Amino acid sequence: MNNIRIFKFLVILYSLLLIASSFVYYYREDIYIRPESYFYLLTLAVGVTFAQIIFFGRNSRSEVKFLIFVEVLLVALSFTLTQQALYKTVLGRDPWFHWILVEEIVKRGSIPPYEQIPIPYVRMPNFHLVIASGIVLTNLSYKWAQVLFAGFPTLILLMLVAFLYSKKLFDDQVGLVSILLVAISDNVLDMVGKNIVPNTLGVALAFLIFYLIYFREYHNLMIKFLSVLVAIALAFMHTVSLTFLIWQIFVISILSLILKDKSAKFYLAHFAFLIVSALFVWGIYSGFYLKSLVIIFKQLFIYGFDIERYEAKLPTTFLDAVIARSGMVLYFAIAGIITFYLLVKTLKRRAFGIKLSTLSSILATISILAGAVSFLTPALSGIAHRFWYYGEVLSSAFVGSVLANLYERKKVIIVFNLIFICALSMLMFKANVANDDNPLVPYYSQRTGWHDSEIEAGKFVISKQGNIPIASDWDYSWNLRYLKTSLMASGALKDINRVTPKTFEEVKNCNCLFVFRKDLLENRLFYLGGRWTQTPHLPLSTLNLVIKELSENEGIIYNNNNILIMHLV
Secondary structure, three states, X not given: OHHHHHHHHHHHHHHHHHHHHHHHHHOOOOOOOOOHHHHHHHHHHHHHHHHHHHHHOOOOXXXXXXXXXXXXXXXXXHHHHHHHOOOOOOXXXXXXXXXXXXXXXXXXXXXXXXXXXXXHHHOOOHHHHHHHHHHHHHOOOHHHHHHHHHHHHHHHHHHHHHHHHHHHHOOHHHHHHHHHHHHHXXXXXXXXXXXXXXXXXXXXXXXXXXXXXXHOOOOOHHHHHHHHHHHHHHHOOOHHHHHHHHHHHHHHHHHHHHOOOOOHHHHHHHHHHHHHHHHHHHHHHOOOHHHHHHHHHHHHHHHOOOHHHHHHHOOOOHHHHHHHOHHHHHHHHHHHHHXXXXXXXXXXXXXXXXXXXXXXXXXXXXXXXXXXXXXXXXOOHHHHHHHHHHHHHHHHHHHHHHHHHHHHOOHHHHHHHHHHHHHHHHHHHOOOOOOOXXXXXXXXXXXXXXXHHHHHHHHHHHHHOOOOOEEEOHHHHHHHHHHHHHHHOOOOOOXXXXXXXXXXXXXXXXXXXXXXXXHHHHHOOEEEOOOOOOEEEOOXXXXXXXXXXXHOOOEEEEEOOOEEEEEEO
């Protein structure tokens, strides 16, 4: 009875913390920034949930597990919804063009041809078809449809599979800790709640197939059918996610042959099926991705790792980059140590004692974690965050096993665990990759959501632009084309007459209308230049002086306090 009272008390405490965080958010001073106290309250809610898992999670009733699952889900949803509600635009970079493709699918009732919407995903449209179907059913805007029909379902699927996966490897308590780790991981929060793209759902499907293939009875016809069906859906959704799955099935296949597992032929058959599917979709049907894959491997062998090049491109110090990602760095450090320890421990056993599922999981996780340093390779730097996303998901079981099993030690260890999970949560919530409005290191990343004043200025530019080209920071000027396409609803991607100066010295002589986003330029990292010549700039504390100098002989044609448009010749 005493345990029941304690559990109820923790549930009430969690509820009060979550309600308090909502009040703090609602009554925030700056409408575009969530206050620090919001993150503190959310972090404490995570700590309370972790305490419930530690003291009541093992061998608990289904009702208790379900309640903990809901609590974890609500924390992630709170973080996501409060951030999305700050802005009327989508967040991240890639969602802008996914928005346009989905809008065209909804308007036409069919997938537009590549000639009109030159986006490669017209040949791999499953992600977009899911959201388009949701918009047709609910009449929601793309911004909220992507959250409701792609982000939330992905988070729930990741949590469910993470629980089942961790439970098979360890026990149900580790499973509960793993879903908590998945829900607070910075790259997961980024991909399911901010930068929602095909990779968002793709990784969840890859994880599901990975679980089905070697944790369920693969001889079961329903499992075979389901794994093949989901794999086909994944093939027409996202290349990188499918590549992760192919690599994992390759690991299982090789190990099953070495250990003479009776299911080896089934693994090999599925591996062959995935390879054939990938080659067909990438090389024949889409016509884009196989060539790109060859180029990536070519560059990988030519350039390899280039730490100096990475550091040279950083606008900040390397220490700032580590601090901005400190939650992930700490998480991966623990994951790397524990997976390596388990690998050594497993291999020390005799061959007949090695469990294929355990060894496969360890090696697959280590390989994805190794990919976390791909940001140091010029060939893979653009997709490094995909490794981070899946790495945090796969690692949750192993990090969870450490946190769950330490509670049986001394009381001081329990207290340390609680402090650690709260600290890790805060670092994840404030991580630059996940937090668009109030990140840990503001000058390390740009803000991707647009203020209302920036939207109105964009509409002004689109409606009034004549022959004079437009210029601004790269993200704003580039995304104006998608805003224009949506506003004009012409059925084809519209471009903007623009120029791309890389420095303010070039801005002076750009012969253009330059759009100054004052709040962004003064407080966050921003980029000048074009798509392939992006130049990062630290926040400009002297912006007013720059504007004053530029405006001496030039005309200001638009000013709404945040946005200033100046004609520069």
